[in-house]
Amino acid sequence: GENVEQHPSTLSVQEGDSAVIKCTYSDSASNYFPWYKQELGKRPQLIIDIRSNVGEKKDQRIAVTLNKTAKHFSLHITETQPEDSAVYFCAATALWGYNKLIFGAGTRLAVHP
Amino acid sequence: GAVVSQHPSWVICKSGTSVKIECRSLDFQATTMFWYRQFPKQSLMLMATSNEGSKATYEQGVEKDKFLINHASLTLSTLTVTSAHPEDSSFYICSARAETLETQYFGPGTRLLVL
Numbered sequence: 523g524e525n526v527e528q529h530p531s532t533l534s535v536q537e538g539d540s541a542v543i544k545c546t547y548s549d550s551a552s553n554y555f556p557w558y559k560q561e562l563g564k565r566p567q568l569i570i571d572i573r574s575n576v577g578e579k580k581d582q583r584i585a586v587t588l589n590k591t592a593k594h595f596s597l598h599i600t601e602t603q604p605e606d607s608a609v610y611f612c613a614a615t616a617l618w619g620y621n622k623l624i625f626g627a628g629t630r631l632a633v634h635p
Numbered sequence: 636g637a638v639v640s641q642h643p644s645w646v647i648c649k650s651g652t653s654v655k656i657e658c659r660s661l662d663f664q665a666t667t668m669f670w671y672r673q674f675p676k677q678s679l680m681l682m683a684t685s686n687e688g689s690k691a692t693y694e695q696g697v698e699k700d701k702f703l704i705n706h707a708s709l710t711l712s713t714l715t716v717t718s719a720h721p722e723d724s725s726f727y728i729c730s731a732r733a734e735t736l737e738t739q740y741f742g743p744g745t746r747l748l749v750l
Binding site: 554556558563564565566567568571573611621622623625626627628630 | 732742
């Protein structure tokens, strides 16, 4: 069945450094890839997304890249800040039918001052 | 825009009782709503997908008679945990999607503790 693998499971960086989280999906029909940030005890919040007809998308300090051939997509956070500390989930879906999101296992990012 | 609410935010109940959780889209019509379960330090596990006016589609391994889902209107879906047991204790989160949007918006979640 569909599967999304996410690495690393934990990531610790110093404030100001960059952080990269990588995901691989299995379903070649997937064409929409959102990233969610979840703080402890709170709801997942969409931080950036990308569609399969785009290779890269950037929003201030956050960027996402997509390699359709390799079925890889990555989240890049530059100039990290302590408030970036959270769990980040990647997801993949095909934008037809029920639009069911397949989530990765999550990456716990810790940004140390 | 795109606000999803959930009620209650937390609930404690006795084993054997039923608990109903409501998920509402406040400022858009949600043609599809999703129910997830999340254990501590784990990812979101999709339980079922519901479309307004039709029966929910359950993921493999999820008991449809135990987790009753009703999507009665374009702004409301409910999840009823029937005959709850301690192993049903978890964080339940709903999400909603409008027909014209690709993004799912999540509710704040309901923490269920079954004693």
